[in-house]
Amino acid sequence: MLDAIVECLVKRKLTVKAYGARCAIICADVLAFIAMLAILLFAPALIALDLVIVVLAAVFTYLVFRNTDVEYEYSFFDGELAIDKVMHKMTRKKLRRFNMTKMDCMAPAGSQRLGGGVNNHIKYDYSTQYEDDSHFVAVVHCDDNTIAEVMFTPSEEMLEKIRQAYPRKVFLD
Numbered sequence: 001m002l003d004a005i006v007e008c009l010v011k012r013k014l015t016v017k018a019y020g021a022r023c024a025i026i027c028a029d030v031l032a033f034i035a036m037l038a039i040l041l042f043a044p045a046l047i048a049l050d051l052v053i054v055v056l057a058a059v060f061t062y063l064v065f066r067n068t069d070v071e072y073e074y075s076f077f078d079g080e081l082a083i084d085k086v087m088h089k090m091t092r093k094k095l096r097r098f099n100m101t102k103m104d105c106m107a108p109a110g111s112q113r114l115g116g117g118v119n120n121h122i123k124y125d126y127s128t129q130y131e132d133d134s135h136f137v138a139v140v141h142c143d144d145n146t147i148a149e150v151m152f153t154p155s156e157e158m159l160e161k162i163r164q165a166y167p168r169k170v171f172l173d
Contacts, residue, residue, distance in 0.1 A: 004077075004161070006077070006161045007073060007074065007158075008074045008153075008158045009071055009072070009086070010072050010153050011070075012070040012071060012072060014068060015129070018068035021064050021068055022064060022065065026061075032054070032056075035053060036050045065088070066087055066088040066090070066091070067087055069088045070085060070086070072127075072152070073086055073092075074152055074154060076100070076162060079099065080099055080100060081138070081152075082096075082097045082098075083095045083097075083126050096124065096150075099140070100138070100140065100162065100165070100166065102142075103138055103140045104140070104141070105138075105169050106170045106171065107136065107170075107171040107172075108134060108137075108172070109151055111171065114139065114149075120147070122147070122148045122149070123148075123151070124148055124149070126151065126152045127152055135153050136151070136153070136154060136159070137149055137150065138150045159172075
């Protein structure tokens with residue numbers, strides 16, 4: 001009954017760094033376009049250079065937009081929370097797996113039950129970053145004798161499954 005797999009896919013908000021990268025690449029594209037026109041007008045013999053500029057601009061634009069469009073997929077199965085990063089709805093990268101049987105507690109972000117955020121914990125932020133969403137923090141003991149604070153944005157179904165599996169460790173306040 002509790003061995004059912006629950007998956008949740010959430011889109012991450014664009015960060016300031018991602019906006020900056022996108023603006024910078026668009027400005028670079030405009031400059032590359034102006035350089036391409038200047039080369040075509042004043043030195044038509046260098047048309048190969050135009051092709052190189054166009055190809056490089058297209059490749060860099062694609063890479064920047066692909067790497068700044070991020071979604072997280074959470075999978076909860078058999079006491080394990082797996083987190084994958086999906087970039088531009090095409091590329092999947094496995095980030096971390098957390099054994100939830102070694103979890104101390106799980107509560108909404110900012111809750112008093114989390115102990116006020118101890119400084120020696122390793123913090124992982126896999127949440128959507130939107131203020132309207134309900135983010136949860138799970139304090140988990142890892143295999144390498146470290147303690148991780150994992151912030152994520154689970155769906156209601158996933159939250160209910162984790163609460164059913166660990167009723168004394170999950171707090172909804």
